[in-house]
Amino acid sequence: MKFYRNLSISQKQVVWAWGFLALPVLFYVVIRFYPTADAIVLSFQKWNMLGIRQWAGFDNYIKLYNDPVFWKVFRNTFVYLILGTPASLVISFAIAYHLDKVRFLHSTLRALYFLPFLTSTVAMAWVWRWFYQPVPIGLFNNFIASLGFQQIAFLNSTTNALPSILLPAIWAGLGFQIIIFMAGLRAIPTSFYEAARIDGVSNWTILREITLPLLKPTIVFLVVFSSISFLRIFDQVFNMTTNNPGGPLDSTKPLVLMIYQTAFSSFDMGYAAAQTVVLFSILLIVSLLQLYLMRDR
Amino acid sequence: MKAIRTLTLAATTSLAAMLSAGAVSAVEIEYWQYIFDARITAMDKLIANFEAANPGITVKQSTFPYADYRTKVAAAIPAGEGPDVVQLFYGWLNDYVQADLIQPLPESTFPAARIEAEFFPMVQAMKIDGKYMALPTAVRSLALFYNTKLFAEAGVTAPPATLAEMVEIAQKITKKDGAGNITLEGITSGMTAQDHQWFREVLLRQFGAVPYTDDYRTVTYNTPEGVAALEFYTSLEQTLGVTSSTFMDEPQAAFKAGRAGMHIDGSFRIGALKDTRGLEWGVAELPAGPDGTQSNYASYWVNAITTKAQGEKYDAAVKFMDYITSDEAMQIWLDTVGELPAKPSAALTDANIADPVFGPFIKGLGYGHATIFADESGQRQVLVDAVSRIFLQGQSAADSLAQAAAAEQALLDSYYAK
Numbered sequence: 128m129k130f131y132r133n134l135s136i137s138q139k140q141v142v143w144a145w146g147f148l149a150l151p152v153l154f155y156v157v158i159r160f161y162p163t164a165d166a167i168v169l170s171f172q173k174w175n176m177l178g179i180r181q182w183a184g185f186d187n188y189i190k191l192y193n194d195p196v197f198w199k200v201f202r203n204t205f206v207y208l209i210l211g212t213p214a215s216l217v218i219s220f221a222i223a224y225h226l227d228k229v230r231f232l233h234s235t236l237r238a239l240y241f242l243p244f245l246t247s248t249v250a251m252a253w254v255w256r257w258f259y260q261p262v263p264i265g266l267f268n269n270f271i272a273s274l275g276f277q278q279i280a281f282l283n284s285t286t287n288a289l290p291s292i293l294l295p296a297i298w299a300g301l302g303f304q305i306i307i308f309m310a311g312l313r314a315i316p317t318s319f320y321e322a323a324r325i326d327g328v329s330n331w332t333i334l335r336e337i338t339l340p341l342l343k344p345t346i347v348f349l350v351v352f353s354s355i356s357f358l359r360i361f362d363q364v365f366n367m368t369t370n371n372p373g374g375p376l377d378s379t380k381p382l383v384l385m386i387y388q389t390a391f392s393s394f395d396m397g398y399a400a401a402q403t404v405v406l407f408s409i410l411l412i413v414s415l416l417q418l419y420l421m422r423d424r
Numbered sequence: 425m426k427a428i429r430t431l432t433l434a435a436t437t438s439l440a441a442m443l444s445a446g447a448v449s450a451v452e453i454e455y456w457q458y459i460f461d462a463r464i465t466a467m468d469k470l471i472a473n474f475e476a477a478n479p480g481i482t483v484k485q486s487t488f489p490y491a492d493y494r495t496k497v498a499a500a501i502p503a504g505e506g507p508d509v510v511q512l513f514y515g516w517l518n519d520y521v522q523a524d525l526i527q528p529l530p531e532s533t534f535p536a537a538r539i540e541a542e543f544f545p546m547v548q549a550m551k552i553d554g555k556y557m558a559l560p561t562a563v564r565s566l567a568l569f570y571n572t573k574l575f576a577e578a579g580v581t582a583p584p585a586t587l588a589e590m591v592e593i594a595q596k597i598t599k600k601d602g603a604g605n606i607t608l609e610g611i612t613s614g615m616t617a618q619d620h621q622w623f624r625e626v627l628l629r630q631f632g633a634v635p636y637t638d639d640y641r642t643v644t645y646n647t648p649e650g651v652a653a654l655e656f657y658t659s660l661e662q663t664l665g666v667t668s669s670t671f672m673d674e675p676q677a678a679f680k681a682g683r684a685g686m687h688i689d690g691s692f693r694i695g696a697l698k699d700t701r702g703l704e705w706g707v708a709e710l711p712a713g714p715d716g717t718q719s720n721y722a723s724y725w726v727n728a729i730t731t732k733a734q735g736e737k738y739d740a741a742v743k744f745m746d747y748i749t750s751d752e753a754m755q756i757w758l759d760t761v762g763e764l765p766a767k768p769s770a771a772l773t774d775a776n777i778a779d780p781v782f783g784p785f786i787k788g789l790g791y792g793h794a795t796i797f798a799d800e801s802g803q804r805q806v807l808v809d810a811v812s813r814i815f816l817q818g819q820s821a822a823d824s825l826a827q828a829a830a831a832e833q834a835l836l837d838s839y840y841a842k
Contacts, residue, residue: 177498178523261670262605263683272603283670285816370616370674371805375812392801394494394519 163407170400180397187401196377196385197402204358204382207293211357215297215304216349222301223308224338237305244302252366255295256282259367282367285378292379296363300356304349311345312338351417355410359383382406451740452482453733456507457725458493462695466760473756474747481740501525501732508733508741509748512558514549514724515797521552526728528555533742542767546722546794558728559749562763565722565788566622568711569679569687569697572704574608578685583708587630587656590686590711594666597685609684610666612675618689618721619657619675620807622710625721625793627653630713640796641836646829654821658814669811679705690723691785694762709784722792724766758782764789798839806832 134142170187174180191197226236243251258266259281268278281291315338323333339346361383365372372388373380382402390399455471457463464487471483486507488496494516500506502525512520520526539556540548550558568590570583578597584590594610601607613619628635628645631653635645645653660667672678679687680700688710697705712718727748733741747753754765758776764786765771771786779786797803810828813819819827 175519175523176494177519177525256673260673261668262601263607264672272601272605275603277603278605280670283816370614371808371812374808375816376809388801391491393799 166400166403166407169397170404172397172400174396175394176396177394183397187398190398191401191405196380199377200373200380200382200385203289203378203380204360206289207296207360207381208354208357210290211293211297211360212350212353215300215353216346218297219301219304219349220308223305223312224334226305227309227312237309240305241302243299246299248299248362249366251295251299252363256367259291283375285376288368288375288379292363292367296357296360299363300353304353307345307349308342311342315341347417347420351413354413358406358409358413361387450480450482451736452484453508453737453740453744454506455483455485455509455511455744456493456497457485457487457511458490459487460490462761466757469756469760470748470753473752474744477747478740478743481743483744497525498523501730504732506732507730508737509727509744510730511725511727514558514560514726514794515800517550517552517557517726517728518798520728521557524731526557527731527733528552528557529559529729529745530742531555533746534559542769544722544766544768544771544789544792546789546792547724547766549794549796550726558726559745560724560726560766561748561753562757562761563722563724563766563789563792564691564763565720565785565792566618566626566688566690566710567784567788568708569689569693570706570708571679571682571685572706573682574685583706584686584711585708586716587711587713591660591664591666594660594685595664598666600665604665606665606668606671607683609668609671609678611660611686612671612678612684612688613657613660613667614669614675615804615808615811616669617675620804621721621723621795622688623653623657623807625795626710626719627657627713629719629793630715630717631656632715636795640798641840643829643833643836646826650829651822651825654810654814654825658811658821661815669815691762691764691782694781707781707784709787718791720788720792722789722794724794798836802835803832806835 131139131142169180171183171185172180173183173186222240226233226240229236257264260266260268261278261280261283262268262272265278265281267281272278280287282288319337319341320333323337328336360381364379364381364384365387368374368379373384383406386399386402386406389395389402455467457467464485467485471485475482497506497510497512501510510526512526534556536551536554536556539559543559544563546563547560550556550560568583574597575581575583575593578593580593580596584593590611596610597608598606598610599608615623624635624645628650631649633645633647633649633653636642637644661669669675672681672683675684675687676689676693676696678684679689680697680703682703697703710718710720727745729738729741729745749766751765751767751770754767754770757763758765758770762782764782765776768790771789776786777783795803806828809831810824813824813827814821
């Protein structure tokens, strides 16, 4: 107590600040940092959830490197990212850009676009799964068949399944991205547009020279945000392919689903931890890249 | 002062006496299983009967969601907490034994010779190094469900006895639209459901192949006979067109909706079908193979005594195990849960065999095989992928089966490598 009384005001402020921070710090250490560190340790061990953990050196990583499924899954994960991120950004920007100019029923339209984002992913994935079924129950195929065309194997195909699963994932994320884009558009001072109009510049030039450059922070944020969400895609894939998770023939399996299966159906915890460390590294690189890109602001 | 001291002494003495008396007369043991309503009810009945017959022993049942079950058991027992008697899937036995979570059943109460004489032969999978580690109360097998309404419409009077008859009936029932899309399946199919069990333990054997060596550590189905079995299975969809593995999302959904004539599934499906309005169905034994071979796949959950149970708790646990593997317990389990008795003496009673629903499943137990899995979902995936390669990538059955055998062997090798 005497020690505290002898502190200066600013030192006391530090003590209080840490006093209040202690709870979240403790929370993060126990709930986040400790399990993370433990997972990294586990990735060098062999453990089936029962019994003791045994040291395995780099065995898990060597197994991972030699596992053809891992490379396929790695590729799938990046296909989700490379198709999903640009597609969702372009679509949401186009919608936000035009929605920004609409006065009639503006709030209603915005709410409608936001609605899928509020829906539970699991429920949505199951509804889309039903849409994609072959005749006689699938909505899309019933329609296609009624027009007299050959039905399309949406999910039971090594080429169609991944885009079929990606589509609802993009659709569900649109609402959020549209709202962020619209906030970004609103934040651009109208004086720039007025000046451009006085100069008689075309709409295309305004978009390219004013709107897009000034939206850069918004775009960077959304790129990183949606990249991370596509790299972590799981719910949509798992729920739309529960009978054959990540199938057919692993053509839709993302890394997170592989981790889940390795851990909780094969009970190979060490191997799953090694995969988690790889995913962690990828996400870390993406986040660091974000910091680097945001730096010049 | 002295009065108080005397009083304290008296109180302490009587308390100690009471405690020791309590310890002698009442032993409480704990029983763990995962949450499945009918099984909890059945176990409550068994516990009530057991406690009535064994005053002084109480059994406390704890249940957990399936997803947490394994972790909870693994964490509790080494810490000296948790169950004295535990329920586990037969396929997990190796893991539990190696982790030192369960102890062998005592030879005095459960002599190996008696178990082998009394239980169905597939229970022998529970013997490790000559000692029985666990025993089931109930077992499950496969049978053919058929839609009686669709059978009548197609003019079929009896369920198929052989694979050839099965194909013939399926062809009569199947309906297609103008574009050739199936709208009513003759028979359901899907390696993702129970077909992988049917293929592994039934079709392969019926076509003359042997799926594995006796210890289930070596794959032996990559033979011309094995290829013939796979060709038969894929021909149902590819050439005969009486089924489609993607039809209505899941085979059981198609059958439940009345859109499929026949469906191969386990006895655990009975409950779900019983409550389906408007569905009229019957059960038959799995069709016999071309040379008349009958086979079946059986699986079961077992009970075992954990390493935590010592001293009087161990004795109580042995008594409890003895009761829950008795004929009486098995009949209660059948009536409450719908799972089949694990002993012929309890299963093959006249009433059970004559039962139109349970009968065919029970007959299947007599020639059933229990696959010893290293990783059931991994091994299932191997067969799922084998069929996908044929359907989606046009691979030949021979190449696909060879690839599947190699993949499954790699899985087994990595599991048993110590």
